[in-house]
Amino acid sequence: xxxxxxxxxxxxxxVTATKKITKAMEMIAASRVVKAMRKxxxxxxxxxxxxxxxxxxxxxxxxxxxxxxxxxxxSRAAVLLxxxxxxxxxxxxxxxxxxxxxxxxxLEADGREIDVYVVGRRGLAHYNxxxxxxxxxxxxxxxxxxxxxxxxxxxxxxxALEKDTEDGGVDELHIVYTEFVSMMTQTAVGxxxxxxxxxxxxxxxxxKDEVLPLYDFEPSAEDVLDALLPRYVESRIYNALLQSAAxxxxxxxxxxKSATDxxxxxxxxxxxxxxxxxxxxxxxxxxxxxxxxxxxxxxNAGSDN
Amino acid sequence: xxxxxxxxxxxxxRQVWSGEATLVVARTTxxxxxxxxxxxxxxxxxxxxxxxxxxxxxxxxxxxxxxGFISFADNKLSLLxxxxxxxxxxxxxxxxxxxxxxxxEGDVHAARRAEVRLRTVTAS
Numbered sequence: 176x177x178x179x180x181x182x183x184x185x186x187x188x189x190v191t192a193t194k195k196i197t198k199a200m201e202m203i204a205a206s207r208v209v210k211a212m213r214k215x216x217x218x219x220x221x222x223x224x225x226x227x228x229x230x231x232x233x234x235x236x237x238x239x240x241x242x243x244x245x246x247x248x249x250s251r252a253a254v255l256l257x258x259x260x261x262x263x264x265x266x267x268x269x270x271x272x273x274x275x276x277x278x279x280x281x282l283e284a285d286g287r288e289i290d291v292y293v294v295g296r297r298g299l300a301h302y303n304x305x306x307x308x309x310x311x312x313x314x315x316x317x318x319x320x321x322x323x324x325x326x327x328x329x330x331x332x333x334x335a336l337e338k339d340t341e342d343g344g345v346d347e348l349h350i351v352y353t354e355f356v357s358m359m360t361q362t363a364v365g366x367x368x369x370x371x372x373x374x375x376x377x378x379x380x381x382x383k384d385e386v387l388p389l390y391d392f393e394p395s396a397e398d399v400l401d402a403l404l405p406r407y408v409e410s411r412i413y414n415a416l417l418q419s420a421a422x423x424x425x426x427x428x429x430x431x432k433s434a435t436d437x438x439x440x441x442x443x444x445x446x447x448x449x450x451x452x453x454x455x456x457x458x459x460x461x462x463x464x465x466x467x468x469x470x471x472x473x474x475n476a477g478s479d480n
Numbered sequence: 481x482x483x484x485x486x487x488x489x490x491x492x493x494r495q496v497w498s499g500e501a502t503l504v505v506a507r508t509t510x511x512x513x514x515x516x517x518x519x520x521x522x523x524x525x526x527x528x529x530x531x532x533x534x535x536x537x538x539x540x541x542x543x544x545x546x547x548g549f550i551s552f553a554d555n556k557l558s559l560l561x562x563x564x565x566x567x568x569x570x571x572x573x574x575x576x577x578x579x580x581x582x583x584x585e586g587d588v589h590a591a592r593r594a595e596v597r598l599r600t601v602t603a604s
Binding site for chain 1: 491494522
């Protein structure tokens with residue numbers, strides 16, 4: 176076998192191995208998307224009931240709570256950025272980080288100091304590499320977040336919001352995550368989570384003018400709201416974590432699919448080149464034989480004379 | 481036929497139980513409360529504790545509920561809990577071990593959760 180042909184054969188072998196790996200990763204990601212989507216839908220009843228309850232308290236009483244009152248001059252805001260722990264997901268993390276940067280820039284233009292909270296190793300690495308301070312970060316659960324994880328994330332955030340701004344507290348909480356629109360579309364979105372606008376929650380919940388009953392609060396409206404709002408925030412963060420996980424797996428699946436396709440294409444091109452090289456080798460051998468034979472025949476003809 | 485109310489028992493990550501019932505007893509921060517069909521609209525904060533549901537078939541469903549809310553309106557009762565387990569999902573032996581360990585480590589919350597689970601098992 177000629178040297179050229181041997182090189183092509185070796186490259187084909189290596190690309191085939193890569194293709195097998197990316198194919199396997201694609202399959203794994205596909206099954207994980209389904210799992211993550213199932214978790215999203217499993218958490219909807221709780222989120223729905225919670226939203227209903229928040230709406231009920233919000234409209235049934237005029238209680239003031241730190242999580243629902245807007246600061247007059249918001250001077251500090253927290254931005255929670257949800258990324259993934261692992262890459263190989265195309266532009267997934269880059270998009271989320273970009274959205275966070277845009278939101279941060281906008282808030283800073285409004286004269287707010289920003290505290291950044293990050294979930295996921297990728298986002299953390301981005302901030303660490305640029306030597307920017309991160310208020311707090313959490314890693315290790317982005318593939319399959321549980322409700323307990325959402326609680327650990329929400330805890331310090333709620334605490335920071337309840338603190339006074341002078342003591343390092345924040346006035347607002349914004350969250351940036353990747354919304355799972357469909358298998359093919361995931362968009363990074365930034366939205367304000369706190370302070371909560373109760374009327375907006377109510378609008379989301381009931382587009383049809385359903386009248387809420389007048390609730391009897393046990394033990395009191397304040398206590399119920401006190402207990403309810405942190406849970407509501409946790410459930411929103413949980414939902415964002417789940418959507419982000421589903422989006423990450425969908426992005427991985429897509430990235431791995433195009434990697435597999437590219438590998439297939441590369442194998443095609445390489446085997447064509449290898450075929451051409453082999454054919455060239457054969458042609459050369461034949462022409463050598465023919466050339467040799469005719470030279471021999473010429474020589475014989477010469478000696479006969 | 482006795483009047484019925486529709487019960488949804490949901491945990492943060494799944495729906496635990498749903499069906500028709502005639503009586504639901506739960507523990508709020510201000511004491512046990514029993515809800516029967518036609519109760520006035522109610523929204524309360526739950527304590528860690530067992531929740532007892534008497535179904536329309538006359539059976540009793542008991543669940544351990546940790547932190548959450550009870551809300552009742554229009555004959556629809558929702559029990560929201562961060563974690564909720566039905567009595568038959570609980571492995572009493574394992575919980576007893578957990579209780580021992582929690583007590584040994586002085587983890588009050590874990591011990592309380594384990595106790596509630598144990599009581600749920602014995603109540604059903």
